[in-house]
Amino acid sequence: MPITVKFFASLREQIKSPASQIDSAGIATVADVWAAAADIPIPDHVLCSVNLDHCTAADSVKDGDEVAFFPPITGG
Amino acid sequence: MPVTVLDTPFDPLQLLKQHEQTLEAGSVGAAAHFIGTMRNHNEGVGVSSLTLEHYPAMTTKELAKIIEDAHAKWNLIDALIVHRVGTMTPGDPIVLTAIWSAHRADAFEACRYLMEELKSRAPFWKKETLADGGDRWVEKNTAGYT
Numbered sequence: 001m002p003i004t005v006k007f008f009a010s011l012r013e014q015i016k017s018p019a020s021q022i023d024s025a026g027i028a029t030v031a032d033v034w035a036a037a038a039d040i041p042i043p044d045h046v047l048c049s050v051n052l053d054h055c056t057a058a059d060s061v062k063d064g065d066e067v068a069f070f071p072p073i074t075g076g
Numbered sequence: 077m078p079v080t081v082l083d084t085p086f087d088p089l090q091l092l093k094q095h096e097q098t099l100e101a102g103s104v105g106a107a108a109h110f111i112g113t114m115r116n117h118n119e120g121v122g123v124s125s126l127t128l129e130h131y132p133a134m135t136t137k138e139l140a141k142i143i144e145d146a147h148a149k150w151n152l153i154d155a156l157i158v159h160r161v162g163t164m165t166p167g168d169p170i171v172l173t174a175i176w177s178a179h180r181a182d183a184f185e186a187c188r189y190l191m192e193e194l195k196s197r198a199p200f201w202k203k204e205t206l207a208d209g210g211d212r213w214v215e216k217n218t219a220g221y222t
Contacts, residue, residue: 009129009201010213047199052134054197068131068199074214075128075159075200076112076171076191 001064005037008070024063031057033067045072078155079139083162088172095156104153108183109174110191116166122207127163131199142193150182192220
């Protein structure tokens, strides 16, 4: 199963051709997902999640996971 | 539902009244609520509208966890979070947090907790349309606890 990738808010606008799914072969961490799915280096202060839980770029991922990247939260 | 995300305007006081009707009559000794509304200015610039984007599945999950955490920290009868998404104009309510408890300390502290945790954990993002016609993403929240 592929890994699903989502980008939100200003990050989505910065990346010209974001991949929505990537092959999990050779992908071990959230940082690897960014490198495979985005066409720019990972910006400072990017937040991320795996399967709807906050995580760090060093956290591991596996087949079928949903990984999301987003800028600092500004709700409320 | 203790957590609601709406893409249409809402009346916070009406929702509070509706929710209070679901509570056991006479059980509540304290209620605290916070209502956040859209300002017509930010960082010295006029703002004509605001669009809130979110990550729907994660938003709902995270808001529910915040309420669960509040119940673990304080002695609460009930809690409510309502948040707008989509495009709104100055004066529109953005967020409502509310707590019902037996005593005031739990209500005050837990209501503040819901709001501050929401600000750092729930994946919402604001994009402002400025009075001069331009637009910009809001890059950071204003300070909470000082």
